[in-house]
Amino acid sequence: MTALLDIKGLTIDIARDTGPARVVDGIDLVVNEGESLGIVGESGCGKSLTMLSLVGLLPNRIKATGGTAQFGGADLLKMSPRELRKLRGAEIGFIFQDPMTSLNPVMRIGDQIAEALIYQTGMAKPAALTRAGELLELVGIPSPRDRLMSYPHELSGGMRQRVMIAIGLAGSPRLLIADEPTTALDVTIQAQIVDLVRELKDRLNMAVVWITHDLALIAGLADRIAVLYAGTVVEDAPVSTIFEKPSHPYTRGLLGSLPTLTDQPMSRLPSIGGTPPEPGRRPPGCPFAPRCALAIAACSAAVPRLTAVPGSDPRHRVACIVTTGQSEAAA
Amino acid sequence: MSSVTTQIEDERPSSLWRDAWKRLRRNKLALTGLGVIAVLVIFAAFGPWLTPYDFLSQNLDARNLAPSLSHPFGTDDLGRDVASRVIYGARTAFLVAVLVTAIALAIGVLLGAIAGFYGGTFDKVLMWVTDMTMSVPQLLLVVVINASLKQPITLWMEARYLATMNPIWRNGAIIDFALVFGSMAIISWPPYARLVRAQVLSIRNRPYVTAARALGLTNRLILMRYVLPNAMGALIVAVSAGLGTAMVLESAFSFLGVGVNPPTPSWGNMISDGLRVWTNYPHLLVAPAAVLAVVTVAFNFLGDGLNDALNPKGQK
Numbered sequence: 120m121t122a123l124l125d126i127k128g129l130t131i132d133i134a135r136d137t138g139p140a141r142v143v144d145g146i147d148l149v150v151n152e153g154e155s156l157g158i159v160g161e162s163g164c165g166k167s168l169t170m171l172s173l174v175g176l177l178p179n180r181i182k183a184t185g186g187t188a189q190f191g192g193a194d195l196l197k198m199s200p201r202e203l204r205k206l207r208g209a210e211i212g213f214i215f216q217d218p219m220t221s222l223n224p225v226m227r228i229g230d231q232i233a234e235a236l237i238y239q240t241g242m243a244k245p246a247a248l249t250r251a252g253e254l255l256e257l258v259g260i261p262s263p264r265d266r267l268m269s270y271p272h273e274l275s276g277g278m279r280q281r282v283m284i285a286i287g288l289a290g291s292p293r294l295l296i297a298d299e300p301t302t303a304l305d306v307t308i309q310a311q312i313v314d315l316v317r318e319l320k321d322r323l324n325m326a327v328v329w330i331t332h333d334l335a336l337i338a339g340l341a342d343r344i345a346v347l348y349a350g351t352v353v354e355d356a357p358v359s360t361i362f363e364k365p366s367h368p369y370t371r372g373l374l375g376s377l378p379t380l381t382d383q384p385m386s387r388l389p390s391i392g393g394t395p396p397e398p399g400r401r402p403p404g405c406p407f408a409p410r411c412a413l414a415i416a417a418c419s420a421a422v423p424r425l426t427a428v429p430g431s432d433p434r435h436r437v438a439c440i441v442t443t444g445q446s447e448a449a450a
Numbered sequence: 451m452s453s454v455t456t457q458i459e460d461e462r463p464s465s466l467w468r469d470a471w472k473r474l475r476r477n478k479l480a481l482t483g484l485g486v487i488a489v490l491v492i493f494a495a496f497g498p499w500l501t502p503y504d505f506l507s508q509n510l511d512a513r514n515l516a517p518s519l520s521h522p523f524g525t526d527d528l529g530r531d532v533a534s535r536v537i538y539g540a541r542t543a544f545l546v547a548v549l550v551t552a553i554a555l556a557i558g559v560l561l562g563a564i565a566g567f568y569g570g571t572f573d574k575v576l577m578w579v580t581d582m583t584m585s586v587p588q589l590l591l592v593v594v595i596n597a598s599l600k601q602p603i604t605l606w607m608e609a610r611y612l613a614t615m616n617p618i619w620r621n622g623a624i625i626d627f628a629l630v631f632g633s634m635a636i637i638s639w640p641p642y643a644r645l646v647r648a649q650v651l652s653i654r655n656r657p658y659v660t661a662a663r664a665l666g667l668t669n670r671l672i673l674m675r676y677v678l679p680n681a682m683g684a685l686i687v688a689v690s691a692g693l694g695t696a697m698v699l700e701s702a703f704s705f706l707g708v709g710v711n712p713p714t715p716s717w718g719n720m721i722s723d724g725l726r727v728w729t730n731y732p733h734l735l736v737a738p739a740a741v742l743a744v745v746t747v748a749f750n751f752l753g754d755g756l757n758d759a760l761n762p763k764g765q766k
């Protein structure tokens with residue numbers, strides 16, 4: 120498998136009046152061609168900023184300050200705004216969290232999809248509208264040709280998210296980044312959207328990064344899962360390994376709180392006390408140590424690096440000195 | 451393709467504007483306002499064909515007549531039909547209001563959109579200029595502009611007349627209107643610029659704008675198709691109120707003699723004339739003043755109605 124996207128040591132800082140506050144602290148992440156990667160972590164851990172930094176969409180005052188992100192032979196973090204703009208939609212598609220507000224309320228659905236097509240492929244308007252109808256059909260919207268004339272407020276949340284997916288697919292991107300695309304939807308609709316994306320991914324042979332704070336939701340979609348905590352990857356493994364042999368105490372905590380998932384989205388973690396550190400107030404050493412039941416003194420000494428887990432899948436890596444036995448080795 | 455589009459459009463009566471129109475139609479006050487304005491627009495447009503008398507023709511045998519069947523608003527001190535003059539005044543008022551608002555809107559939308567969307571130095575300078583303009587009393591500004599420009603323009607036009615012998619260059623009304631349009635536009639654009647800037651600032655961070663950026667659309671396209679159209683509602687409300695304000699301003703300036711000057715009828719200069727003789731001939735004051743008051747109220751009703759219709763949840 121070849122890497123489509125290879126992020127190394129990415130750091131992101133927020134410019135505050137009191138100085139820069141670090142939100143993303145050295146993320147390493149690989150997405151292979153055609154692979155689907157799930158990124159899991161509590162809200163505020165830097166999932167969205169990480170993805171936005173790749174395509175130059177970080178908000179004002181927030182900057183990627185270090186690291187590299189190789190995509191198709193070039194470093195995204197070194198590209199000019201103009202190069203990044205050309206890449207957006209055409210190479211890297213996005214689907215955002217809130218379908219209710221992510222569509223232009225004064226523009227017809229068909230026009231919004233067609234706009235992307237006209238702009239990215241130079242299609243003429245009639246051809247673009249025809250193609251827009253096909254895309255709506257592809258994402259499972261009933262009577263797609265009539266829907267082209269609808270305004271967003273005439274569609275349900277689930278339908279709107281399907282429209283967002285159609286727009287995200289318009290430029291036939293090689294990588295589709297879905298940032299919590301089902302958080303705002305009903306549970307039954309969530310499952311439908313997951314199924315849709317899985318099917319489209321196989322059909323269109325694209326890679327998918329699916330961001331969520333809901334481990335259970337992407338169990339059936341992701342090939343691999345990266346667990347984020349406070350702006351660092353703490354565990355990265357094939358999906359079955361994450362569920363069968365979670366190594367990091369935080370991952371175990373996430374899995375321990377799974378049963379509550381069906382009725383409530385996991386925004387708090389009942390089995391893990393405390394809250395993640397605020398940006399700019401990272402503890403020394405392992406950022407999870409203050410909340411960790413297994414923490415020892417050595418945890419606060421140095422930031423643990425991602426290392427292979429002995430006796431597990433070769434792709435299974437974790438950033439914890441306790442569960443990988445490094446603490447004993449050091450002692 | 452377009453025929454297909456219109457066809458489907460017809461089958462599908464729910465569009466944002468149609469919804470807003472439906473809400474507006476339920477608002478009696480707004481409809482009344484709209485009706486009054488419509489009647490005045492018709493008078494303003496077709497006045498010369500509707501009025502029984504010429505607004506300029508004097509009849510010294512019929513001076514200062516009280517309202518009667520043949521002169522519904524009476525006649526003035528030169529025996530001119532007041533009703534005809536009020537109707538012609540509507541023409542002046544609408545002409546000034548529409549032109550001034552159009553100029554002010556064009557400047558305001560352009561500058562406000564650029565400032566709000568791109569920010570930076572341009573934004574700071576624009577804010578500074580609008581602060582300055584809006585802090586000087588409007589009347590003072592207009593008087594200053596008039597006083598400093600009237601003479602140069604008059605001289606220039608006289609020179610044009612001598613060069614071309616075209617009588618149009620000796621038409622004093624043109625100078626009046628040019629100065630009125632110009633000075634009123636200068637005091638009227640800053641509020642539009644600020645409104646558009648504020649709208650753009652709030653809209654440019656909405657999720658659908660981020661989504662449009664994620665599609666790689668250019669800034670220009672995003673501004674034109676995603677940001678400005680969503681500011682339309684607020685802008686329409688402001689324009690409705692602005693038209694009313696512009697009419698009142700025109701009357702105020704004409705009243706004070708810095709606007710439209712006689713013999714061109716303006717409600718303002720008619721009120722000013724009427725004020726001098728109102729104890730003897732109250733109709734000369736009441737007729738233009740009442741019409742001005744009714745139009746102002748009509749624009750307010752319409753503006754309120756539009757606000758409710760275009761912002762149904764009360765959000766701006």
Ligand SMILES: Nc1ncnc2c1ncn2[C@@H]1O[C@H](COP(=O)(O)OP(=O)(O)O)[C@@H](O)[C@H]1O
Nearest residue numbers: 133142161162163164165166167168169178398
């Ligand atoms: N526009 C912003 N301005 C300031 N801080 C922000 C902004 N967006 C995000 N942050 C901060 O960055 C951190 C990470 O945000 P984000 O990447 O959106 O988290 P996630 O997507 O994992 O929920 C959060 O703690 C948040 O407070």
Ligand SMILES: [Mg+2]
Nearest residue numbers: 166167298299
């Ligand atoms: Mg997020």
